[in-house]
Amino acid sequence: MNTRSLSFRLVAWYAGVLTIVFVLLGGLTFLLLQHYLEVNLLDSQARRARQIAGTLVAHASAATEQALRNEVESLYSPEVNDRFIRITRADGQIVYASGAPKDERFDPTQVPPLAPDAAASSARKVRRGGRALLIASVTASAGDGTRYRVEVGTSAVPAEDTLTHVLVMLGVGLPVAVAVAVAGGFVLVRRALDPVARIAAKAEDITQHNLSERLPVVHSGDELERLSVSLNHMISRLEDAIHGSKQFVADASHELRTPLTVMRGELESLAQDAALGRETRETLGSVLEEVARLGEIVESLFALSRLDAGEAPAQWLRFDLAELAATTAGQMGLLATDKNVTMECDSSCVAPVEGDRARLKQVIVNLLDNAIKYTPSGGRVRLSVRREQGFAILDVADDGPGIPAEALPHVFKRFFRVDPSRSREQGGAGLGLAIVKSICAAHGADVEVTSVPGRGSIFRVRQPLAGETLARA
Numbered sequence: 001m002n003t004r005s006l007s008f009r010l011v012a013w014y015a016g017v018l019t020i021v022f023v024l025l026g027g028l029t030f031l032l033l034q035h036y037l038e039v040n041l042l043d044s045q046a047r048r049a050r051q052i053a054g055t056l057v058a059h060a061s062a063a064t065e066q067a068l069r070n071e072v073e074s075l076y077s078p079e080v081n082d083r084f085i086r087i088t089r090a091d092g093q094i095v096y097a098s099g100a101p102k103d104e105r106f107d108p109t110q111v112p113p114l115a116p117d118a119a120a121s122s123a124r125k126v127r128r129g130g131r132a133l134l135i136a137s138v139t140a141s142a143g144d145g146t147r148y149r150v151e152v153g154t155s156a157v158p159a160e161d162t163l164t165h166v167l168v169m170l171g172v173g174l175p176v177a178v179a180v181a182v183a184g185g186f187v188l189v190r191r192a193l194d195p196v197a198r199i200a201a202k203a204e205d206i207t208q209h210n211l212s213e214r215l216p217v218v219h220s221g222d223e224l225e226r227l228s229v230s231l232n233h234m235i236s237r238l239e240d241a242i243h244g245s246k247q248f249v250a251d252a253s254h255e256l257r258t259p260l261t262v263m264r265g266e267l268e269s270l271a272q273d274a275a276l277g278r279e280t281r282e283t284l285g286s287v288l289e290e291v292a293r294l295g296e297i298v299e300s301l302f303a304l305s306r307l308d309a310g311e312a313p314a315q316w317l318r319f320d321l322a323e324l325a326a327t328t329a330g331q332m333g334l335l336a337t338d339k340n341v342t343m344e345c346d347s348s349c350v351a352p353v354e355g356d357r358a359r360l361k362q363v364i365v366n367l368l369d370n371a372i373k374y375t376p377s378g379g380r381v382r383l384s385v386r387r388e389q390g391f392a393i394l395d396v397a398d399d400g401p402g403i404p405a406e407a408l409p410h411v412f413k414r415f416f417r418v419d420p421s422r423s424r425e426q427g428g429a430g431l432g433l434a435i436v437k438s439i440c441a442a443h444g445a446d447v448e449v450t451s452v453p454g455r456g457s458i459f460r461v462r463q464p465l466a467g468e469t470l471a472r473a
Contacts, residue, residue: 007189014185019178026170033166037159038134042123046136048083049152052076053140057087061144069096084108084133084153089146092116105155106133114149125156132156195220199228211239256298264291297431318354318466321392322347322385328364329383332372340377343368346384351392352466355443360463363439363447366432367396367459374400375456387465394461403451411449412437436461 002008052072060068068087072078078085078098082105087096098108110128120139125132135153142148195218202215214232218224270276271284329345336343353360364383371381379399386393403411403418410416415430436459440447444464451457 007186007193010189011182011186014189015178015182018181018185022174022178026174030163030166030170034159034163037162038125038156041134041154041156041159042136045134045152045154046121046123046138048076049136049138049150052085052087052152053138053148053150057140057142057148057150060142060148062089062142062146065095072096082155084111084135084151086111086151088113088149088151090148095148101155103155105131105157111135111151111153114151118149126153132160195224195228199231203231206235211235211242260291260295260298264288264295267291316355317357318352319357321351321353321360321394321463322349324357324361325364325383325385325394328361329368332365332368335369336372336381339372339375341372341375342380343372344380344382346382346386349385349387351385351387351463353392353443353463354466355463359439360443363436363461364394364396366436367461370432371396371398371400371457371459374398376400390465392463392465394463395458396460397456397458399456402453402455403449403457404453408449408451412447 056068056071056075072085072087073096076083076085079101082101082103083098084101084106085096085098086094086108088094092113100107107128111126111133114122114137118137121137123134123136125134127133132155133153134156135151137149137151139147139149195216199215199218202213206213206215214235215228217228217232267284267288271281271288276284326345326347329343329347333343368381368383375381375398381399382395382397384395384397407416407418411418412433413430414434417430436447440461440463446462447459448462449457449459
């Protein structure tokens with residue numbers, strides 16, 4: 001999981017805020033419910049205390065306290081109903097005190113008395129032995145003027161049990177609710193960013209060969225729609241610029257071919273003049289070499305312009321790539337012999353492919369020529385063809401100086417040379433591998449290079465076998 005991605009940060013922020021909100025709401029709900037239950041219980045105890053004070057205590061007197069105790073016991077049965085009732089005279093004498101309830105949730109004897117200066121009506125929460133008791137008290141006067149304090153209470157255990165159940169429900173329900181909300185948020189974020197993913201995927205597919213294609217426009221009326229429209233306008237400008245550049249290269253290379261041919265012919269005729277001195281002849285020879293080199297560059301540019309223009313192959317045929325490699329290696333053998341380089345060819349398998357035979361031969365020629373150029377005297381150039389998982393694999397390995405790691409991503413670019421001075425001495429212009437790349441792309445093939453400085457390089461072409469080439473091209 002990419003923790004730096006926009007979708008992850010949005011979901012994390014959404015989950016964090018949602019968790020905080022749910023926790024706050026759950027905590028507030030718990031506190032409000034706790035307050036409501038306690039207030040409700042205290043209110044019912046206060047009503048019962050006022051009832052006892054108004055109906056029993058108001059008609060009692062010091063002489064009838066025993067009758068008062070009997071009436072409270074018979075009418076309210078505090079032990080049976082799990083209640084606490086205590087009636088205290090103003091002088092602190094306890095007139096009546098209920099016994100322990102049958103559920104033994106509290107001990108009446110452990111309930112502390114109220115202070116003499118306590119308010120006439122009050123409510124309190126007494127906790128003994130880990131259990132709470134809610135008590136409401138009122139003050140009343142008997143018929144003879146004696147003042148009594150009536151205390152009525154009940155255990156808070158049922159309310160606490162209810163709060164415990166609610167807390168468990170919140171503890172279980174909140175994570176589930178957060179998980180469901182986060183999952184929904186993740187789905188929404190993915191859907192919201194799905195147009196961006198489609199735009200990115202389409203942008204990856206657009207190359208210089210299909211600049212006429214455009215990115216999908218999301219008709220949402222927001223920044224995403226403006227972004228896709230702006231990118232399409234940028235691609236249009238790039239298409240115009242690249243088309244103009246390719247057209248210029250095509251026109252220039254085409255127009256330069258004729259004057260170069262004329263120059264070469266004139267210089268060759270001039271070099272045959274017997275009246276010329278030695279130095280002049282050497283100068284003319286040097287100029288002829290440069291004109292020939294310039295002609296090769298122009299021809300390479302012309303070939304590239306035709307490939308860029310998507311020129312249809314002259315002959316799209318089925319043939320054996322291994323046989324073509326062996327034939328080409330035999331034709332290039334003389335060049336290797338002149339440099340004292342051993343050429344080895346392993347093409348024993350049959351690798352049927354489909355394509356332009358002449359163009360694919362040009363790929364092999366360029367790769368072998370490149371390998372022979374950079375292989376020192378006494379070295380080896382190895383050409384091999386094999387079949388592998390539906391592909392014909394053509395490898396050209398050499399014993400040359402190798403290519404630095406920082407230069408490997410650029411070797412198939414036009415006019416790129418690892419060592420410009422050495423390449424110029426050997427007649428290279430940095431276009432051979434660019435032509436190889438373009439021809440392979442036109443045939444649905446891939447070309448790659450691996451190299452270790454000081455140990456040579458390996459150029460590999462992966463051409464789909466016959467029947468798969470057209471699908472990939």
